[in-house]
Amino acid sequence: MEQAFKRTQILTNHLLQSSPSSQTLSSNACLSYSPPELSESYAFDIKDMRKLIDRHNLEERDWLFGLMKQSKLFNPKVRGGKVFVSPDYNQSMEQQREMTLKRIEYLLEKGAFKGWLTEKGEDIEMRKFAGFEVCSIYDHSLFTKLGVHFFLWGGAIQFFGTKHHHDKWLRDTENYSIKGCFAMTELGHGSNVRGLETVTTYDSNTGEFVINTPCESAQKYWIGGASNHATHTVVFSQLHINGTNQGVHAFIVQIRDADGNICPNIRIVDCGHKIGLNGVDNGRIWFDNVRVPRENLLNSVADVSPDGKYLSSIENPDQRFAAFMAPLTVGRVNIAISSVYQSKVALATSIRYALTRRAFSLKQNDPEVLLLDYPSHQRRLFPLVAKTYAMSFAANYLKMLYVKRTPQSNKIIHIVSSSFKATFTWNNMQILQECREACGGQGLKTENRVGQLKGEYDVQSTFEGDNLILMQQVNKILDDWPRS
Ligand SMILES: Cc1cc2nc3c(=O)[nH]c(=O)nc-3n(C[C@H](O)[C@H](O)[C@H](O)COP(=O)(O)OP(=O)(O)OC[C@H]3O[C@@H](n4cnc5c(N)ncnc54)[C@H](O)[C@@H]3O)c2cc1C
Structure with a gap:
């Protein structure tokens, strides 16, 4: 009741004040204003709260925030002696994309991603989570571009590939000398991955897979990193062996050379401006009978022998695909x-x-x-x-x-x-x-x-x-x- 009365009084007062006030304007209220983030005090220990909430790798998180605060790339602003960082969303799409890349290169040079793909165990996984959380607090484009490279492309190599893939690709992925993307979605199929229309066949004469986009709806769409920067992709495609469709499989394909030129028989077009996440270069990709070595099939669950026999211990293509995708969570x-x-x-x-x-x-x-x-x-x-x-x-x-x-x-x-x-x-x-x-x-x-x-x-x-x-x-x- 008391609360309701208080509230009514506030509104009444508002109405009473609606006629021009006879009081002169005073600047006192303006001068006394101080943003709370500069003066706030806490009734609890922030460190204890962080241990409870962030839980782990607090020093590494602070180190990473520190790196961001020190670099102009992260747009630092000093307010009341404190440094705040946040992206400049007023930049054009192209500028945002270049900034995202430069931020990744800067953090890479400082060692922020060391061990992310080449070390194993709980410690590195927790460190990765912490680092990635800091990046996500800073900017979703930074988080997403890193995520596509390390967790989708890198994760596909780790989980869908076998030892020779790990040996060949993980170190170069970690040091960003190759930049990976993940080409699953097509214009015609997003949620329904089993309906993908990209087709791959095997040529036993040359020991190569031949990857093809047979129709417009099979073009890869929304592929993060594909439009400007990625050098390699993992392509999801139906695998046809001797006229039988063995279902969706994943293949490594180089899409750009080291100078950034798009490889032969590959066409890439930009997805255009989005309602957000414009620091990520999403692209569309077409493959015109692109040939890749047999070893580029990520073969954790199924393989093709040099003479073209399909090999898998799981008979059912749907179960095979489910087993294949399961680790990539x-x-x-x-x-x-x-x-x-x-x-x-x-x-x-x-x-x-x-x-x-x-x-x-x-x-x-x-x-x-x-x-x-x-x-x-x-x-x-x-x-x-x-x-x-x-x-x-x-x-x-x-x-x-x-x-x-x-x-x-x-x-x-x-x-x-x-x-x-x-x-x-x-x-x-x-x-x-x-x-x-x-x-x-x-x-x-x-x-x-x-x-x-x-x-x-x-x-x-x-x-x-x-x-x-x-x-x-x-x-x-x-x-x-x-x-x-
Ligand atoms: C910015 C961005 C970045 C992306 N990055 C990548 C990337 O790097 N690599 C990649 O491979 N993909 C990427 N994607 C694609 C993304 O994974 C797909 O957009 C997503 O899987 C959904 O597919 P879709 O867009 O075809 O939607 P659809 O599958 O067409 O779904 C449209 C709507 O229909 C509903 N729907 C669909 N099927 C059913 C059903 N059976 N019953 C009821 N409702 C249904 C869905 O809930 C949804 O609301 C990206 C997308 C965006 C927008």
């Missing part, structure tokens, strides 16, 4: 984690705004009320903060599940990573919208990030498995799950 894990960090960025900004922004006063000449003192504003933002904490802990659980994976836990990881990816990214979009509105007009200014992040992160509900399709898969697996 890391992209979804990363996306789930990064979407929670974006929710944190947006909530931190909107709550800070609500702690400084005043609107309407209870009584004439009283100070105006802080936005966060309005119950409606609290009810808007606090449940989202609580949800984000819960998702942050859940994301840490997912990370541990992934790092401690075994062949037996692949199915569980598939279920958890798919459902978390869908839930967290959907939730992130809702949070970004609420936070954008909670910041009023300031939420629309790109420099303040919150509004811009909506365009940057919208794609997370579509790539690495459309959210709805992922949830359908989870639903089906759980439906079929044996009940004791």
Whole structure:
């Protein structure tokens, strides 16, 4: 009752003030303003909170943030003695792409990706997660371009390939002397990967695979890194052996030479400007009977002998494809984690705004009320903060599940990573919208990030498995799950 009265008073006062005030303007309120991020004090130890929330590799995270703050490439700005970094979204698409590449090259030179593909074990996996989380907090294009290179292209070599692929490609991928991309989606088929129309045949006379785009709907589409920078790709294609379609397989293809020229019989066209993520060069690719050596088939699950016999211990093409794809869950894990960090960025900004922004006063000449003192504003933002904490802990659980994976836990990881990816990214979009509105007009200014992040992160509900399709898969697996 008391609250309702207070609220009515604020509104009444607002109406009473609507006639021109006889008071002269005072600059005091302006002069006393100080952004909260420069003066805020905490009733808890930030280090303890970080241990709880970020959990691991805190020093490495700080080192990486430090590298960003030191370089002009990351657009540092000094405010009140503190350095803030954030991309300049006002740049053209081409400039954003070049900046993303330069940022990667700078971090590479400083050793930020050391061991990412050549070392094994929990330590390096946790270090990779931490580094990648820092990159994701900075910019989604940086996160995505790195993700395509290290986790999709690099992950395909690691998980779909065998020893000779690892020996040949992983070191050069880690040091970025080759730049990889991942060509799965086609114009005609995205979610339905088994329907891909690219066709590969085997020529036993030369010991080569021949990869072809037979029709317009088979052109590879949205391929991150393909338009400007990638030198190699892993191509997903139907494999036809002696007239039998053995289903979708993955092949390594060089698409550019070291000077950046597109290789013969390959055509690449840009996908154009997007609503966000313009620092990533997404491209379309056509293959005109491109020949690659037999060894370029990633053969963890199936192989073709030199004389052209198809070899696999799994008979059913659908089961074979499922077994083939099963280990590549890391992209979804990363996306789930990064979407929670974006929710944190947006909530931190909107709550800070609500702690400084005043609107309407209870009584004439009283100070105006802080936005966060309005119950409606609290009810808007606090449940989202609580949800984000819960998702942050859940994301840490997912990370541990992934790092401690075994062949037996692949199915569980598939279920958890798919459902978390869908839930967290959907939730992130809702949070970004609420936070954008909670910041009023300031939420629309790109420099303040919150509004811009909506365009940057919208794609997370579509790539690495459309959210709805992922949830359908989870639903089906759980439906079929044996009940004791
Ligand atoms: C910026 C960006 C970057 C990308 N990067 C890459 C990349 O590097 N490499 C790559 O291979 N791909 C990439 N993709 C492609 C991405 O993975 C696909 O867009 C995604 O898999 C969805 O496929 P689609 O776009 O064909 O959508 P569709 O499959 O056509 O789906 C469209 C809609 O239909 C719904 N739908 C589809 N099937 C069903 C069904 N059975 N029942 C009910 N609803 C259904 C979906 O939920 C969705 O809402 C990228 C995409 C974007 C936008």
